[in-house]
Amino acid sequence: MANNNEFTQQCSFCKRKIKVKSQYDLPIYDPATGFAICSSCIKDIYHFIEANDIKKDAIKEQETAARIEDDLTRIKPHLIKEYLDQYIINQDHAKKVLAVAVYNHYKRMKYGFEKGDNEDIEKSNVIILGPSGCGKTALLSHLAKMLNLPFAVTDASSLTEAGFVGSDVEVAVRNLYYAADKDISRTEHGIIYLDEFDKIARKSGENNTITADPGHEGVQQALLKMLEGNVVEFTARGQRKHPEAPTIKVDTTNILFIVGGAFVGIEKLIAKRVKNNTSNIGFGAEVADKKIDEHYNELIHQVTPEDLMKYGIIPEIIGRLPIICTLETLDEAALLRILTEPKNAPVKQYEKLMSIDNVELKFDEDALKAVAQKAIKRKTGARSLKGIIEETMLDIMFDIPRSDEPRIVTITKDCIENGAAPVITNK
Ligand SMILES: Nc1ncnc2c1ncn2[C@@H]1O[C@H](COP(=O)(O)OP(=O)(O)OP(=O)(O)O)[C@@H](O)[C@H]1O
Numbered sequence: 001m002a003n004n005n006e007f008t009q010q011c012s013f014c015k016r017k018i019k020v021k022s023q024y025d026l027p028i029y030d031p032a033t034g035f036a037i038c039s040s041c042i043k044d045i046y047h048f049i050e051a052n053d054i055k056k057d058a059i060k061e062q063e064t065a066a067r068i069e070d071d072l073t074r075i076k077p078h079l080i081k082e083y084l085d086q087y088i089i090n091q092d093h094a095k096k097v098l099a100v101a102v103y104n105h106y107k108r109m110k111y112g113f114e115k116g117d118n119e120d121i122e123k124s125n126v127i128i129l130g131p132s133g134c135g136k137t138a139l140l141s142h143l144a145k146m147l148n149l150p151f152a153v154t155d156a157s158s159l160t161e162a163g164f165v166g167s168d169v170e171v172a173v174r175n176l177y178y179a180a181d182k183d184i185s186r187t188e189h190g191i192i193y194l195d196e197f198d199k200i201a202r203k204s205g206e207n208n209t210i211t212a213d214p215g216h217e218g219v220q221q222a223l224l225k226m227l228e229g230n231v232v233e234f235t236a237r238g239q240r241k242h243p244e245a246p247t248i249k250v251d252t253t254n255i256l257f258i259v260g261g262a263f264v265g266i267e268k269l270i271a272k273r274v275k276n277n278t279s280n281i282g283f284g285a286e287v288a289d290k291k292i293d294e295h296y297n298e299l300i301h302q303v304t305p306e307d308l309m310k311y312g313i314i315p316e317i318i319g320r321l322p323i324i325c326t327l328e329t330l331d332e333a334a335l336l337r338i339l340t341e342p343k344n345a346p347v348k349q350y351e352k353l354m355s356i357d358n359v360e361l362k363f364d365e366d367a368l369k370a371v372a373q374k375a376i377k378r379k380t381g382a383r384s385l386k387g388i389i390e391e392t393m394l395d396i397m398f399d400i401p402r403s404d405e406p407r408i409v410t411i412t413k414d415c416i417e418n419g420a421a422p423v424i425t426n427k
């Protein structure tokens, strides 16, 4: 490629005189200062950096292995349950299932580090079902806090098949990557929670009337490989996807996937199936909706992969979610406990807030009962508890800071049911 522009220039690093025929002979050259680096020096630098990166990756991998080894003593199933008990009322079955799944996930990772691969132990991906507001998301966020693993929640209903407007399924892994502070090794051993998973059920499932639904089925298809374990590629946050954009690669083989949702109406599918069995729980020829509601807790624990399939989850996905974890509806007694017992119970939160204004906050027993009953009417589980108290507390939280005097504020049944003003007495 000889041409008239051929010249000789000294490499500022190796000091060799380089005959420059093309820019590749001297990739870095500043004619103004004469600073130059020849191609062979650049290659050396590249190899040096790459070797160092590999060393760093190996160190990170060792760190992850050591951390998992340490954690194995701390996250025994009964200890996980004890921790969750501090925040979540009831749902003992779900707590046990999750505790064992997570413990097995750790064991599988340890085995993988020791033996080099862990194909002998099946991945324990979990599907979690239960009514709205019964603690699915709360359970997992507390679990994540206890575990020393990166954990990311992605709303499955926001995912779309590649090529459609919305986020590709890789976003779930990208979220985990950021939760792991961009540490690939930690990302590859984390937990991904796909919330609202029922929203990507095929609309042609028995529970729905629309027949064709390529979009949702496409998302499920796209999730398949990720759940099973393969290398997922994605671009950094804020970077547009185009062919030249640098990508980050993450192997999902050791990532634990938990998918969850309310699966509204699945109890009807279960009831229908159970009715046809001889060992049913007392359903007559007709499966009345009211009866199904009453027996929700018994029914939901009997859910089978076939029910999920009928609901519109494709069989290949169900096959990759071997563990089914079910949560129950919360009755009045459970709601009452949720109001006062958990570490972050709504009543405790308001007591703390008011104490800063020198106020002792008291709830009459009847008032708490009224809150629970109101929540049951709203049919959103424990979700509306805090809102109901908030409605009652608004005026008092507005007016109390007018003075610093120590006072006692009592919330009565009348406050909750009829919006009466709380009783204020001086201390
Ligand atoms: N069993 C429980 N014990 C203590 N608090 C609970 C329980 N269930 C729900 N809560 C509280 O109620 C609120 C809503 O619960 P959460 O978000 O977990 O519901 P969910 O089951 O994920 O519902 P959805 O299906 O609508 O997403 C949270 O603030 C949570 O703390």
Ligand SMILES: [Mg+2]
Pocket: 136, 137, 138, 195
């Ligand atoms: Mg939720």
